[in-house]
Each structure stands twice: as structure tokens, then as C-alpha cells.
Amino acid sequence: MDLVGDTLQGSQIAGARLIRLLDDEDERGVEALKALYSHTGKAFIIGITGPPGAGKSSLVDCLITELRKRQLTVAVLAIDPSSPFSGGAILGDRVRMQGHALDDGVFVRSMATRGQLGGLSRSTFEASMVLDAMGYDIVIIETVGVGQDELEVVDLAHSTAVVSIPGMGDDIQAMKAGILEIGDVFIINKADKDGVDNLEKQLMTMLHLRDYDNNDWQPPLIKTSALNKEGAESLVDAFFAHRQWQSDRDLLNKKISAREFHFFNEVLRELSSRKVLERVSNSARYQQLVADLEARKIDPYTAAETMLEQSNL
Amino acid sequence: MDLVGDTLQGSQIAGARLIRLLDDEDERGVEALKALYSHTGKAFIIGITGPPGAGKSSLVDCLITELRKRQLTVAVLAIDPSSPFSGGAILGDRVRMQGHALDDGVFVRSMATRGQLGGLSRSTFEASMVLDAMGYDIVIIETVGVGQDELEVVDLAHSTAVVSIPGMGDDIQAMKAGILEIGDVFIINKADKDGVDNLEKQLMTMLHLRDYDNNDWQPPLIKTSALNKEGAESLVDAFFAHRQWQSDRDLLNKKISAREFHFFNEVLRELSSRKVLERVSNSARYQQLVADLEARKIDPYTAAETMLEQSNL
Numbered sequence: 001m002d003l004v005g006d007t008l009q010g011s012q013i014a015g016a017r018l019i020r021l022l023d024d025e026d027e028r029g030v031e032a033l034k035a036l037y038s039h040t041g042k043a044f045i046i047g048i049t050g051p052p053g054a055g056k057s058s059l060v061d062c063l064i065t066e067l068r069k070r071q072l073t074v075a076v077l078a079i080d081p082s083s084p085f086s087g088g089a090i091l092g093d094r095v096r097m098q099g100h101a102l103d104d105g106v107f108v109r110s111m112a113t114r115g116q117l118g119g120l121s122r123s124t125f126e127a128s129m130v131l132d133a134m135g136y137d138i139v140i141i142e143t144v145g146v147g148q149d150e151l152e153v154v155d156l157a158h159s160t161a162v163v164s165i166p167g168m169g170d171d172i173q174a175m176k177a178g179i180l181e182i183g184d185v186f187i188i189n190k191a192d193k194d195g196v197d198n199l200e201k202q203l204m205t206m207l208h209l210r211d212y213d214n215n216d217w218q219p220p221l222i223k224t225s226a227l228n229k230e231g232a233e234s235l236v237d238a239f240f241a242h243r244q245w246q247s248d249r250d251l252l253n254k255k256i257s258a259r260e261f262h263f264f265n266e267v268l269r270e271l272s273s274r275k276v277l278e279r280v281s282n283s284a285r286y287q288q289l290v291a292d293l294e295a296r297k298i299d300p301y302t303a304a305e306t307m308l309e310q311s312n313l
Numbered sequence: 314m315d316l317v318g319d320t321l322q323g324s325q326i327a328g329a330r331l332i333r334l335l336d337d338e339d340e341r342g343v344e345a346l347k348a349l350y351s352h353t354g355k356a357f358i359i360g361i362t363g364p365p366g367a368g369k370s371s372l373v374d375c376l377i378t379e380l381r382k383r384q385l386t387v388a389v390l391a392i393d394p395s396s397p398f399s400g401g402a403i404l405g406d407r408v409r410m411q412g413h414a415l416d417d418g419v420f421v422r423s424m425a426t427r428g429q430l431g432g433l434s435r436s437t438f439e440a441s442m443v444l445d446a447m448g449y450d451i452v453i454i455e456t457v458g459v460g461q462d463e464l465e466v467v468d469l470a471h472s473t474a475v476v477s478i479p480g481m482g483d484d485i486q487a488m489k490a491g492i493l494e495i496g497d498v499f500i501i502n503k504a505d506k507d508g509v510d511n512l513e514k515q516l517m518t519m520l521h522l523r524d525y526d527n528n529d530w531q532p533p534l535i536k537t538s539a540l541n542k543e544g545a546e547s548l549v550d551a552f553f554a555h556r557q558w559q560s561d562r563d564l565l566n567k568k569i570s571a572r573e574f575h576f577f578n579e580v581l582r583e584l585s586s587r588k589v590l591e592r593v594s595n596s597a598r599y600q601q602l603v604a605d606l607e608a609r610k611i612d613p614y615t616a617a618e619t620m621l622e623q624s625n626l
Contacts, residue, residue: 030614037612053366257607264606265590267617272589273582275621280581293577294570299350301343304580308588 003028004035010134012107019109022126033126036133041256043075043132045139046239047157049182054163055189058226060142064100066232072138073105075131077124079143079153107136121152125263128156154182156259158252159242161185161222161235164203166195181210183219185238191223191231217245280311316341317348323447325420332422335439346439349446354569356388356445358452359552360470362495367476368502371539373455377413379545385451386418388444390437392456392466420449434465438576441469467495469572471565472555474498474535474548477516479508494523496532498551504536504544530558593624 003021006014021029048063050056060076067074100106109131111123124141131139143153154160162183186203188196203221212218220238224231246252280286289307292298298306316334319327334342361376363369373389380387413419422444424436437454444452456466467473475496499516501509516534525531533551537544559565593599602620605611611619 034612034614037614038609041609051366053364260606260613261603264602264613264616267613268593268620269586269590271617271621272624273586276585276589277578277582289577290574293573296351296354299347300573300577300580301350302347303577304584307581308584311585 003032007032007036007130007134008039012104012134015107015130015134016109018130019127022130023111023123029126033129036129040129040132043128043136043139044159044239044243045128045132045141045157047154047160048140048142048163049154049160050163050165050187050189054165055226056142056163059163059187059189059224059232060140061099062224062226062229062232063140063235064106065229066236067138068100068103068105070236073136074138074140075107075134075136076109076140076142077127077131078108078110079124079141107131107134121156122263122266124153125156125259158246158255159184159239161187161239163187163189164199165190166193166199184217184242185235186219186221187231187235188221188223189226192225192228196223217242276308276311280307285310316345320345320349320443320447321352325417325447328420328443328447329422331443332440335443336424336436342439346442349442353442353445356441356449356452357472357552357556358441358445358454358470360467360473361453361455361476362467362473363476363478363500363502367478368539369455369476372476372500372502372537372545373453374412375537375539375542375545376453376548377419378542379549380451381413381416381418383549386449387451387453388420388447388449389422389453389455390440390444391421391423392437392454420444420447434469435576435579437466438469438572471559471568472497472552474500474552476500476502477512478503479506479512497530497555498548499532499534500544500548501534501536502539505538505541509536530555589621589624593620598623 001014001017003014003018007018018029018032022033023029046063048056048060057078060078064074064076100108109127111127128139128141141153141157160182162185164186165188186207188199188203200221200223207219207221220241222231222235222238224235243252246255286307289298289303293300293303314327314330316327316331320331331342331345335346336342359376361369361373370391373391377387377389413421422440424440441452441454454466454470473495475498477499478501499520501512501516513534513536520532520534533554535544535548535551537548556565559568599620602611602616606613606616
């Protein structure tokens, strides 16, 4: 298999394999990504975040249908927060979004995460690069918007929608306040349920608390019912309006540059700390410090500072 | 204020101030923590995790009541996932667990998180050290068990309970499977609601899929109704049984050592990458690479490797 060539041709087998190699931190994955890199930067990346139970998967399913109607190809990265523990995604790619299983213009991957290497956001960044290089017009990143990690993931998107639903508890209200700042579009899903007016009022109030001026994007509020397949058209329109608004101000390119700068620093950080740790961890001094730690003779901070001082860095 | 002395005396003002300094990455905080360190290692740290809406806060409230009945002092760290975005906890400490507001034996803190420095798990580790040094018998870490970050936090605990409730959607089921591996105790909260039998059956099935042998701890399944104040006694008994089981096998000390080793490496990693970045980021070569990145002449991986090769590390 020509990993780079086949991926650029849009081969789903090659793309899936490359994403897996990257997830396994296999050097071949990184090498292929370097070769693909100049072919990326074309896809429009959409983030969908919201609490568990908000119906994000069904919503993404409706979005796919609407985007396909518009002749656009779509890749989905479903971030499964449980995967670090199970060693793989719980909801397999196959059981998700089955309606599109036979459509070549749709590609769905569940993301596993890896340990120390920049975590979820780096994995997702890399996978989105692969999907971009494969030629998909739209890449959707679907994530549970709770942890810091997940929210960093959403930060990769060019346009992000925050999903809420009527009638959830205090935790959800608190979360909503916290993720307000990342929403470019707000979705009230399950808009056929009781409590929509109340939720809408709350969201409007929260949005008004944001410190907008006339030059800022004003996030629209879209009501959807993924179950009844309502609202996907307005939602897609809202994303494209936001994209246009950003392009008109050259903000999309700035976003892409900022993201690349961020990952350059992340990789540099990771590579340098790894190099230092490799060098010191075989030293007698390191072993001594570990023994002192175990005996509670030293605290972790002093131990780390001592090690670094003596490493001739 | 004598930050170290007062904290060791159990002063809530000093403890709160120290936690804030650590959260702000203030050097005085780290210095105080070093001085406190030898006084830690006594508290029993309990983790409570579960999805938004599972009633964790009310459950913790009942736990506090039960622990106070047993003459134990309790500190709570409530991890608010939204805080990285709001710049502070949404639910203030004052509005939480008001029933214990006048009780000196109870101390509740909502944790904010910070950016790059090891994130949530390091903040929580440090705060739990402070609470431990203050002399609390029990430290409860309450967190939304979704993101990887939050699950790392729970990994700090000596004993962790996973809370589920009847009648939630697919996302919850997926999450439950993922966090099964971290549960030492399983709680079905809102056990007065419909669907308890079904949930119990599902949890039992999942637990049986775990690969136990006779030497493993067998996690109990406890039903609670935080609203009706039922089940807290059995729950506290379960935590103490797990603690005893671990002490008998010298596993608690091993857990504490492993945690310290982990943070020693984390701090070393962070300090070394920071040192390298400080050194290179003013170089002409770094500026050139950033310009090349912006022009998409180079990918972030090659750029980072190039920088590191030329940094004489």
C-alpha cells in the first residue's frame, strides 16, 4: 500500500490505516503526515459539542444528509471520551450513522486517544489533517463538551456549534455558561420537547452577557429536531455564513496559522521533554531521587528541580 | 499570614489562599507546598465521578453528613469542567453544600484549572496535598467523569466511585463502559426512579466482563437516593472496606508512591520543555521556522524536529 499516495487519492482504507498509525505513535504515521501536509488546509472543519444525551450523533447524521444534498463530501471524527480506558472506541464506526454506510462521500471515524503525547487534541489535529488531505470538503468533529481536553479539540474547528437540550439539570446549566465562549453557532436540539422557550431565554441572556461589539460575529441560535430531521438546512446555512464572515476578514487563514503554530510548539515541547527524560532517567542521580521520593524524604517539586539543575541543560 | 504554619494548623483562610496561589502558578505557592509536603500522606482520598445530571453534588452532601456522624473531618474538591473558559468556577463554593456551611469540620473548594502546566490533574493533586496537610481525614474529589483530564483526576483517589442513574441515553452507556475500569465502588443514584433493575443488570454484566481473579478487589454495587438521603451509610462502609483491603496488601502506600513518581516526572517534563522553549524561542532560527509555517512551506513536525536538532540539546 502506498500510504501517502492512496490517502491523497481518497482511499478510505489508506486513510483509516494512517489514522491508526498516528494513534499508535508509529513513526511511519508521522512521516506520512509530513508528506501529506502541503495538501491540507482545504477542508472546512466544523465542531459539534454538547453534553452526553444531547443527541449529537443524530444531529450529525442529519447534517451529513443535508451536506450530501449540497454535493459536498463529509468526514466525521467522533471523539469518544471513554476510549482512553477501553483501549478503543466503544461505539464502533460501523454502528454509527449507518444510513450513510454505503455512501462513498461519507467517512466516519471514532477517535481513540493516547497518553502523554499532547493527548486528544493532537490526535484529533492529526486525524483531521488526514481527512483534509483525503479531499473531504467538510470535516465534522463531534465531541462531548465537558472536559478541558474535549474543548481544546473543538478549538481546532473553523466553526463550532454548541448543542443544548431542554430540561437538563444544574450541571448542564453550569457547563453551558462555561462553553458559551467557544460557540459560533448555538443549537437547541430536541426542540419539540417541553422547556424550549425557557432554554432559549436562558441562552439569549447568556449570549447578551458576552461582550460583543459591532465587529464581532453574532452567533445565531438554531432550533433543531434531529429525530424529526428538522433544522439541518438552517444549521448548514449558519455554518457557511460564519465561514464567509471569517473569509471576508481573512480570519480563517489566521485561525489555521495559529493552529499550526500551536502544534509546532506542542511537538517541540514534547520532543524536548522526552529527550531530557531519556537522558536523565538512567542516571544514578535520578534513581536516587526516586528512592528519596518513595521514602518521602523529598517532595516531587524539589526532586524535579534538583534533577534539572544537575542535567546540564 | 504564615502560609505554611497556618495551613498546617488547619486555617481555611490560609488553605484557600494557598490553593489559589498554586492555581495561579505563583512561585510562593510551590514553595509553601514543598514545605508542607512531609506533612501529607494521611488523608483518605475518595473520588466520585459520573455524568452531568447524576446528582453527584447531592450525593457528596449526604456523604459529608454520614462522615461527620462518624466524627471525621471532610474536605471536598469540586472539579468544574467549565472553569477553563469562564476563568473561574461557575458554581461558587458558597452555593454548594450549604447545609455544612457553618461546620468547621467541612471545607469545600471548587477547582479552577490552568492551561499548559499539567492541567487539571496537577492542580487537583496540589490542592489535595494542601487539604491533606490541613489535617482533613477525608478528601473527596468530585468530578464529571467524561474527559480524559477528569479521569486522570479520579486516578489520584485512593478509592473511586462511579455514579450512574437510571434512564439516560446511549452516550451514558458508552461512558459507563469506558470508566468501568476505574471504579472501586459502583453507585446507582436516584435508585427510587424507574429503570433501576435494568441499569443494575447492565452494570452487573459489565462488571462480569472485567477480568477478575480471586486476588482482585470485587467492586460492590450500592444503591443510593441522595434526594431521600438513603444509602450513604452503606457507601461509606464500602469505601472503608476498600481502604482496609488495600492497607492489608500494602497497596495504599504503593498507590501513593506511584502518584508521587508520576508527578515528579510531570514536573520534570514541564520544567525541561519550558527551559528548552525559553532558550530557542528567541533565536533567529525559530522565527524563521514560524514564518515558514505561516507560509505553509514546512509542516509543524518537521519544524519542531529541525528546531530541536539545532538547539544543541
